[in-house]
Amino acid sequence: MKRTMLSIMAVFGLITTASAQQATQNQIDPQNCRQGESVEYCRQHTYHAEMLNNPAYVQSLADDDAIRAQEQANGTPDNGNIMYIPIVFHLLHNNGPEFISDEQILDAFEILNRDFMLQNADANTVVNAFNASNPQAWAIPDSVEIQFRLATKAPDGTCFTGITHTVSSATNSSNDNTRINAIVNGNDVYNGQWPGNRYLNIFIAGDIGGAAGYTYLPSNWIGTGMDNGIRILHQYVGSIGTGNAGTSRALTHEVGHWLNLPHPWGGTNNPGVPSNCNDDDGIDDTPDCQGVTSCQLAANTCSGDNGYWGFDQIDNVENYMDYSYCSKMFTPDQAQEMRDALNSSVGGRSNIKSASNLALTGADGNLTLCDAAFSVDRTSICVGESIQFSDDSYNAVTSRTWTFQGGTPATSTQENPTVTYNTPGIYEVELSATDGVTTDVETKTGYIRVLANGGAVPVLEGFENYSSLDNITEWEVVDHGNNAEWELSSTTGLNSPKSVVLPNFGQSAGNFDELVSEPMDLSGITSQTSMTLSFRYAYRKRNTGNDETMKVYVSNTCGETWVARKTLTGPILGADVSSSSWAPSSESDWVTVHMTNITSAYWVDNFRFKFEFESDGGNNVYLDNINIYPGSPSDNLVASIDDQEAVDHITLYPNPTEGDITVRFDVTSAQAVSMQVVDVTGKVVNTSTVNATTGANMVVLGTDAMAPGMYFLKIDGSNTSLQFVVK
Structure with a gap:
């Protein structure tokens, strides 16, 4: 028809x-x-x-x-142009x-x-x-x-x-x-x-x-x-x-x-309705059919023909307008x-x-250069590493010239050159592209961050030596949403004037912000020594419905790949609410987290870690006194064992666990807290000592060396023994 x-x-x-x-x-x-x-x-x-x-x-x-x-x-007749x-x-x-x-x-x-x-x-x-x-x-x-x-x-x-x-x-x-x-x-x-x-x-x-x-x-x-x-x-x-x-x-x-x-x-x-055989698409050479939702090549869902074929033709299952996977x-x-x-x-x-x-609309085939543009596989590397550059200029490029401050080579005419950086610093990149008539230049200042070889641990970061986080190699700020980003706070710190803050109040949900460390040399740590990464944070929700997350990632590839080792989310991150833009005002506002799951796989000379915060329209979050060190001792003041006060409000999660387990507890004053994990036979399978600070503390314990089964956590200063299961 x-x-x-x-x-x-x-x-x-x-x-x-x-x-x-x-x-x-x-x-x-x-x-x-x-x-x-x-x-x-x-x-x-x-x-x-x-x-x-x-x-x-x-x-x-x-x-x-x-x-x-x-x-x-x-x-006029259609000539097929x-x-x-x-x-x-x-x-x-x-x-x-x-x-x-x-x-x-x-x-x-x-x-x-x-x-x-x-x-x-x-x-x-x-x-x-x-x-x-x-x-x-x-x-x-x-x-x-x-x-x-x-x-x-x-x-x-x-x-x-x-x-x-x-x-x-x-x-x-x-x-x-x-x-x-x-x-x-x-x-x-x-x-x-x-x-x-x-x-x-x-x-x-x-x-x-x-x-x-x-x-x-x-x-x-x-x-x-x-x-x-x-x-x-x-x-x-x-x-x-x-x-x-x-x-x-x-x-x-x-x-x-x-x-x-x-x-x-x-x-x-x-598709697939029998009455479709009594309908038609109005296209003569498509056989009558019911329609298919898979690839039934021999399907013949309608008997007879549509007055066009003269015989009972099979369905045109491979037609783009059907639902088959083989169109x-x-x-x-x-x-x-x-x-x-x-x-x-x-x-x-x-x-x-x-x-x-x-x-x-610029679709007549006569393309001209619009804009010089380029991208890279990563903007932050360690000394001696290379970066792959890509020329993204559009829409017509006949030639280009690159200039790489601090790089080898210093210039290039290749479309997608690879450049090596051998000296620490923050460098500019320039691309000049032309279509033979029009030339455009893209310059990115402070674009490439080349990090020095890692310093030895321990490292204690209180942010007191900075006036800003801009254009420094010690810390890299990554803002994925072009919204709020991590910045220096010169008025609010833990027992000091300074800290870093993500001004999250007023930021829309779904934003991701990162604070990334410089490299650190952990290669000198022996297999008999444990590693601890501790930090202090202060946080409030804006309303009870906020469900925000802070993750800590570690890298043994100078930041090329990352693995999450700690996740704080929802009420674990914090349950207190402030409806106005908030800042901590006392030591009790700060929570201390101790991570002891920095395993030997990460004891390399270019170890890095980063904090990632995912917003859900909540309030501000602060970080201070970030400390990475071998074993349990640190530069913090630690009370003697005889002077220890009670350890209270002990919880652990997740339980059962298939990975790491987080222990949360409170102490009334700074002290060394020893934790011991024993199995059902009474055998000690893990011993850790952390430098707890006044208030709430969190410790991440790795379970890689624990076989599936039931275990008990004992903490000095507490009469409580907590049971947990490793799957």
């Missing part, structure tokens, strides 16, 4: 059942999921069915069909797994172009009934002859890469308007509308209401606004990173909808339908591929 009848046909097929088939956001319909997946593969048909309850929408569809028919009657569509990827993330790389997005872009131009090698492997090598097959894989180009000009003319980034918790919102408004108001290129008749907007997020992807068929009802685009989960973008080969064709599927292709089973909501083709009639849609004014599609719009 004629494709122009689909919209009217869909009304009769769906309007009586639309109310029963409406999908609530985040309410998953298992029948609409692909086999083995927990999200609905596509919601285009579901939202279409919901809108069919509106008589005005139904009338608009009929009007759209009339416009298409008139345009095709008056238009390649048509181009400017595309923009809008990545909405909150620094979680949905913060995918540009490389993953570009991989999706390449797959999309490959699929639409029939350059995918797997098209040669379709089953014989649809294979080009079969002389009796005519619904064979076909090129749509549509290509996609990354837009390089924003609506205000700003030059960019074709990718925008927006940091917002809206990435996990099931509300479409919330997500799009976050992008409109917060992306890093242009804040405003990106019209849907000028750009194909792809919105990538961590949640789109329980679907893997969806969009709308072109219609003047939907219009040409920014929401006339495609929504897709990050796991369904590309074949690398968080994506994979099995999910990488989801974008091809959604662009098919955006260019007026329905699912091959026609107008009903879900790899469009049919010739599908290709023509998409070209017709792109040539139509309905939904603004014809404007998007016009020569004037391609020039306006």
Whole structure:
């Protein structure tokens, strides 16, 4: 039948059942999921069915069909020239797994172009009934002859890469308007509308209401606004990173909808419904089918034919518009339908591929240099190590010149050079890029931090010798959210004027901030000696609902890799609340943590540690008197054993444990506290002595040397013996 009848046909097929088939956001319909997946593969048909309850929408569809028919009657024949569509990827993330790389997005872009131009090698492997090598097959894989180009000009003319980034918790919102408004108001290129008749907007997020992807068929009802685009989960973008080969064709599927292709089973909501055999997609050369959710290559779900084949043809399971994992083709009639849609004014599609719009959006193929830019694999290294630089300049670079202060080589013309730094210091890097006409320079001052060889322990850091944490090699401040960051406090310390503070009050939830140490030399420690890392912190919540976390990581690779060795979270971090910006005012506000799980694997000459704080909208946190030393003695004043006072409020967690165990206790004055772990036979398996300070103390005990079983913790100064289990 004629494709122009689909919209009217869909009304009769769906309007009586639309109310029963409406999908609530985040309410998953298992029948609409692909086999083995927990999200609905596509919601285009579901939202279409919901809108069919509106008589005005139904009338608009009929009007759209009339416009298409008139345009095709008056238009010139389609000669098969390649048509181009400017595309923009809008990545909405909150620094979680949905913060995918540009490389993953570009991989999706390449797959999309490959699929639409029939350059995918797997098209040669379709089953014989649809294979080009079969002389009796005519619904064979076909090129749509549509290509996609990354837009390089924003609506205000700003030059960019074709990718925008927006940091917002809206990435996990099931509300479409919330997500799009976050992008409109917060992306890093242009804040405003990106019209849907000028750009194909792809919105990538961590949640789109329980679907893997969806969009709308072109219609003047939907219009040409920014929401006339495609929504897709990050796991369904590309074949690398968080994506994979099995999910990488989801974008091809959604662009098919955006260019007026329905699912091959026609107008009903879900695949696998027997009544789909009585429906149709309006595309002649796609056989009638019920739709599949896996890769059933021999499936023949509808008997008879659709008046086109003349025999009972098997399903075209490998069609991009079905739900199979093995999709790899469009049919010739599908290709023509998409070209017709792109040539139509309905939904603004014809404007998007016009020569004037391609020039306006920077997608006409005439690329010029926008910006010199570069990145590195890491900015902080130890003396003698190397850094890999990457030229990220866009959009056209013919040559470049690098200048590396303090590096070897000092200059380079390579695209991605490797540079070695042999002298401690903080260094500048400059990149000058050109397209032969325009030259741009990117300079990053204080960008590379080269750390001196580690000093010997013990080390006691009270922050008294600094006026600022800026441009020093002893401590590195890392701010992942461009918000509050660790800084020096010159007025609030533990028994001294200074400490470091993260001014977390007023910072939004989800921010990560790090304070990273310089290297330290632990290589001289003998195997008979233990290591202790202790620190003091002061913290308040802003309200009882705050659930914030501070972790301590250690590294035996000068910070190239990290392992978490201590986690303080929720009420363990602190339960007291202050509704205003808080600072400690007495010694009792400070908690002492002793970590004795710095095992011999970390006794190297470039040992480093760092504090990471994850915000949940709480209050300020302070650090002071960070102390790393072999064994239990330190420079702190320690009371003699005879003068020890009682040890109270002893708790340990987690219990049972599969890793380290944390012991928390209070003392009324600074003293050495000895702890002993014995097994059920009374054998001593661990002995530790820590320098406890007045108030609350925490000690992390490693259990690597303990076999699974029951143990008892005994602490001098207490009559309590605590039982715990190692799994």
